Amino acid sequence: MTLIVRSESPIPARTTVWLEGRLDAETFGDLDAALRDITPLVDNGGTLVMDLSGLEYISSAGLRSLAQLRKQMHDRDGRTLLLNPQPQVKKVFDIVKAVPIAEVFASVAELDQYLDHMQRQITG
């Protein structure tokens, strides 16, 4: 099993990337390559949602790719939000305290609620 990366940008301010399979020392290069095409499509200050529902496994090599992505988005005033990590991925995040808990969401509903709230803060 390898890694499958899909993405969708309904609006320039928000792009969703779906990961399926394993993100490890064998496949992280595929993600890095895909993200090189995807991240320029996100507006400065935009949001990149990584949907991890289909990601079964991550190792330190995968964490490194996600960390670089976060940093890249952060440098452009954007943010990276992680959606629905599965048990192995969640366990690895917990051990290395890889991401602030505030940026991990268990469901699309929870994520939408957060983004609505952020939007209201900007426009309100």
Place this chain on the structure above:
Amino acid sequence: MRLCIPNRLEDVFLALDRAELTLDRAAVDNACRADVRLVLEELLVNTVRHGYPDGREGKIDIHLEIRADIVRLELRDDAEAFDPLLHDPPDLPGDIADREIGGLGLHLARSIASDFEYARDAHGNRVVIRFDPSLSDEPSS
């Protein structure tokens, strides 16, 4: 399962798939299977990348033993001496993007294994790792 692989990344991943198949056939649960795969990946990738700085060919022996109450993994290699237990865990709090992330793999491996031993003898490095399948649902640190 006993395997002897050359020190190449592509062989590491073939070995990981073999190990996972072996665990699957023995009906080891998903969480423990993923734990073994992760520890194997982190240690083998580390050995292949850093254990042979002169570029010579090497070999790594992998022995995976599955019993009802314990999964035991033994790795032997002819790489440079390297004790994974001697390295300090990385400084973890804070944002992963803002800090050095070397050492993360070893930290993960040590956190997940129930028990971790290292020895060096005339043949090279030897690591023995034990996993308790009943503990796999919770991180050990």
